[in-house]
Amino acid sequence: MLTAWVFAGVCGPTVIARVRQSTGHYTEAVEMIAGIMLVSAVLPFVIRPPKARNAESTNAAIREPNPGMNPMR
Numbered sequence: 252m253l254t255a256w257v258f259a260g261v262c263g264p265t266v267i268a269r270v271r272q273s274t275g276h277y278t279e280a281v282e283m284i285a286g287i288m289l290v291s292a293v294l295p296f297v298i299r300p301p302k303a304r305n306a307e308s309t310n311a312a313i314r315e316p317n318p319g320m321n322p323m324r
Contacts, residue, residue, distance in 0.1 A: 263284075270280040 267280040271277050
């Protein structure tokens with residue numbers, strides 16, 4: 252989280268200043284920032300962590316051992 256803040260704090264003003272210097276106004280810079288914010292708002296819904304189905308099957312195997320194997324031997 253801190254890395255994102257540092258990146259935005261350093262790169263944000265630099266990009267805005269360059270866009271304003273090349274175009275003469277802030278319109279494109281504001282639209283670019285709005286697009287970046289839209290992408291960052293959508294990403295958490297698109298990218299999700301994998302489900303823990305492997306952990307569940309591992310836990311089930313530990314609770315219910317194979318009937319052909321006797322752990323006491």
